[in-house]
Structures are given as C-alpha cells and as structure tokens.
Amino acid sequence: MDLVQLYVAQQLYFSDENSFASSLSQLTNHFQIRRNDYSITLSGDGKVWFARVPKTGNLAGHYLMTSDGVLQFNSERPAEVGDAVLRRLGGSNSPGH
Numbered sequence: 001m002d003l004v005q006l007y008v009a010q011q012l013y014f015s016d017e018n019s020f021a022s023s024l025s026q027l028t029n030h031f032q033i034r035r036n037d038y039s040i041t042l043s044g045d046g047k048v049w050f051a052r053v054p055k056t057g058n059l060a061g062h063y064l065m066t067s068d069g070v071l072q073f074n075s076e077r078p079a080e081v082g083d084a085v086l087r088r089l090g091g092s093n094s095p096g097h
Helices: 002-017
Strands: 041-044 049-053 062-066 070-074 084-088
Touching: 002 049, 002 062
Parallel strands: none
Antiparallel strands: 041 049, 049 062, 062 070, 070 084
C-alpha cells in the first residue's frame, strides 16, 4: 500500500513542481511511510523514478514501483522492469507519458 501511496504522492509532487521527486525527503508534504519493518529506496532524474523495496522477513519478495505506475515483484532477487506485474496504476494521462 505504501508504494501505491508513493505513486500518488509523486503525481501530486509533479503537479506542483513539474518534475518527479528523486528522494523521499522531497515528498514530506505528500507521503509518509506507514510501516517501519522495511525500507523504500527512491531514485530518479525528475522525468522518471523508481521505488524499490527489498525482501524482508515480513515481505514475500522484492518490489519495484515505476513512474508509469507499474508495481513489479520478484521473490528471489531485486525486482526489475519485466518481472511479474502485481498492479498497474498509471495511464496515458499520467505525467511523464
């Protein structure tokens, strides 16, 4: 759920700044992680972004959310573009498309 909220926060940030945030600290007005048993790493260049969540004892695997709203999963290694898609949030109207 945090990654879905991060996607929405990035959309709000984009509407304010005309670029995506490249760090979680830039999203403090729009987003707060609700759980503390895993970490989210955010990277990007303002035009695209990637959020990664590594596998922990409480998670089934590794997760990747991309700026196009695709949530991907891999149970064994860090998730990459092209892994199993769990959810698609983005549309052609999203910033960056």
